Amino acid sequence: MRGSLQSYRKVSLDTQLADASPHKITQMLLAGALERVAQSKYAIEHNNTAAKGELIGKAIGIIQGLRNCLVMDDDSEVGTNLSNLYEFMLASLTRANVENNAAILDDVSEVLRTIKEGWDAIPHDMHHITAHAS
Template sequence: MNAMSALKQYQNVNTQAQASDATPHRLIQMLMEGGLSRLAQARGAVERGQTALKGELIGKAIGIVGGLRAGLNLEQGGEVASNLDSLYEYMMARLVHANVNNEVEPLEEVAGLLRNIKSGWDAISQ
């Protein structure tokens, strides 16, 4: 994982947490937490018909998933990193679909996938 890439992306989504003191492991957790938060907010915006806000929040979620993807080390990560890369690419495509079609279901799907990845990441001992 490229910790600096993750840190930069995390700061780009305008969070309040102190990312500068976090370990690389914690940075990834923070990215995932931020992604889940943006997805929940985007769902609410879709349900309330707030199109501009929905687009902004989905854009931030795409940026977070992109940051997670950019942080992968495909050379050292082997098959796991390769599978995550493909999954992150799929998640970003689903988010674009949700935005264009104003649909909640792809947001829920991506949130479920991100929760699964996060639960595995959280189980990793630092």
């Protein structure tokens, strides 16, 4: 049954991605990172070291991907600020993993939530512009 559910989720995600704009994909990545951080926190709190490492690794991968998609103009304060926030989160996730510290994950979640809220607040008619500032 679990395999069927995972297959359904993958098909559903693949369908969403096929129809998604760059703006929507960024929203999905931010939501995925938030979910992985929450799952990592749960794993730490329940002493599940293997799951913690895997989930933090997935969160790092998502955030690294977001950072790699940034278009850095010479005068882009937004891009620079996002890059700095992504670097902070990457370092914090690594530290949380090494120190087995769930409280650090709360800081990462707060930053991710703030970025996602800002991203979600962008009006639909401006989504074509945000494809360059992710």
